[in-house]
Amino acid sequence: MSFESSAFDVPFQVPFVHRLRVTRDVFGPDQQILAELLEPSAAGPARIQFWLDEQIATAQPQLKSRIRKFVSDHADRVVMPGNIQVVPGGEAVKNDIHLLEMMLKCINAADLDRRSYMVVIGGGAVLDAVGFAAAIAHRGIRLIRLPTTTLSQADSGVGVKNSVNLFQKKNWVGTFAVPWAVINDAVLLSTLPDRDFRCGFSEAVKVTLLKDAEGFEEVSRLATRIRQRDMTAAAPVILRSARLHLDHITRGGDPFEALEARPLDYGHWSAHKLEVMSNFELRHGEAVGIGVAVDTVYSSLVHGFPEADAQRVLECLTNLGLPVDHPVLHDTDVLFRGLEEFRQHLGGRLTLTMLPRIGQKIDVHEIDRAKMKEAIRRVRDAHRVSVG
Numbered sequence: 001m002s003f004e005s006s007a008f009d010v011p012f013q014v015p016f017v018h019r020l021r022v023t024r025d026v027f028g029p030d031q032q033i034l035a036e037l038l039e040p041s042a043a044g045p046a047r048i049q050f051w052l053d054e055q056i057a058t059a060q061p062q063l064k065s066r067i068r069k070f071v072s073d074h075a076d077r078v079v080m081p082g083n084i085q086v087v088p089g090g091e092a093v094k095n096d097i098h099l100l101e102m103m104l105k106c107i108n109a110a111d112l113d114r115r116s117y118m119v120v121i122g123g124g125a126v127l128d129a130v131g132f133a134a135a136i137a138h139r140g141i142r143l144i145r146l147p148t149t150t151l152s153q154a155d156s157g158v159g160v161k162n163s164v165n166l167f168q169k170k171n172w173v174g175t176f177a178v179p180w181a182v183i184n185d186a187v188l189l190s191t192l193p194d195r196d197f198r199c200g201f202s203e204a205v206k207v208t209l210l211k212d213a214e215g216f217e218e219v220s221r222l223a224t225r226i227r228q229r230d231m232t233a234a235a236p237v238i239l240r241s242a243r244l245h246l247d248h249i250t251r252g253g254d255p256f257e258a259l260e261a262r263p264l265d266y267g268h269w270s271a272h273k274l275e276v277m278s279n280f281e282l283r284h285g286e287a288v289g290i291g292v293a294v295d296t297v298y299s300s301l302v303h304g305f306p307e308a309d310a311q312r313v314l315e316c317l318t319n320l321g322l323p324v325d326h327p328v329l330h331d332t333d334v335l336f337r338g339l340e341e342f343r344q345h346l347g348g349r350l351t352l353t354m355l356p357r358i359g360q361k362i363d364v365h366e367i368d369r370a371k372m373k374e375a376i377r378r379v380r381d382a383h384r385v386s387v388g
């Protein structure tokens, strides 16, 4: 073999299937839906390990016994070595890197392999952290997500990302990994506190504004009923949002975010910064609502988005029971550092999504800071009017 210089650039594609299921009671009458996702291996039943968000384990005390019954009823398909695992809920699970090591130890102790299943039941934070452990153990164990918040059912559950926080930076370590399946279940959602329940709908507003004008009309029409937790109004909006996110990942041409633009992050440059600035007093969903409000009004000032529609977006968020203002929003010196942090996380040029109209987006590479301040003032004034 000679070592004359040469180059081989070979494009290739890898087929994936993204499976989303919707159930009313996945450990009750709908258990077949989960069972059918579990392929026994040629060597016999597959190994399965369940991971629970501590808050849901407390809020639904019968859940563990229902899971055990599920496993014993499907002994032909799966075996569960060891116990059901419980991890802290919320950002705490992502903030302690030692928990990751603990998860890897549990995976090792249970002898899971690439044909085993990890079923994770929890909010977006627990899905992110357990999903990361699943992605790196043996370079990838099959992950089934059962999201238990409106936000994770409408958005991150069908995503292909996982992570934990490191060096006091959000999502600093993580991977892209396509889950084996995602199941959005109504009973699991039922114990979510009201504040968290409302949070998920800012992502639904976001994704419909970007991609689906009719969907935005739907969420606007149903907003007040959603705030009152009417599930006949909330369920179709969650599903529509999940499907728009799913569509983006499977057909948008950039599931692993190699391109500069990250349209699903509309409103997020400020949202991420606001979460930190408020010391995480603002939830992700609330911060996204504020970020969407600000970027929508900014779009009306700079990119021709109709002013009346901007008003409707603010009303929709308010009717959903989401705040569109917060004291930290007005510390614009600190807030604008969020622009640079957003750029750094992605690399390359600053690229933000803005809206010329509902259902249409553009990429922009700079922000007129005076106009952005004006947008923030207008959002505050609108908020004052709406809260009286």
Ligand SMILES: NC(=O)c1ccc[n+]([C@@H]2O[C@H](COP(=O)([O-])OP(=O)(O)OC[C@H]3O[C@@H](n4cnc5c(N)ncnc54)[C@H](O)[C@@H]3O)[C@@H](O)[C@H]2O)c1
Pocket: 053, 054, 055, 056, 059, 088, 089, 090, 091, 094, 122, 123, 124, 125, 126, 128, 148, 149, 150, 151, 152, 155, 156, 159, 160, 161, 162, 163, 188, 189, 190, 191, 192, 193, 196, 199, 284, 285
């Ligand atoms: N991977 C992605 O693509 C992606 C996208 C968006 C957000 N995220 C991440 O998701 C996280 C936020 O997720 P979230 O909004 O789902 O909130 P969360 O996971 O922080 O959950 C909110 C709270 O509700 C509790 N809880 C969850 N389900 C419950 C239930 N059914 N009953 C009772 N209590 C319940 C949790 O323990 C937690 O205390 C953040 O860390 C964010 O960075 C990830």
Ligand SMILES: [Zn+2]
Pocket: 203, 268, 284, 288
């Ligand atoms: Zn988000």
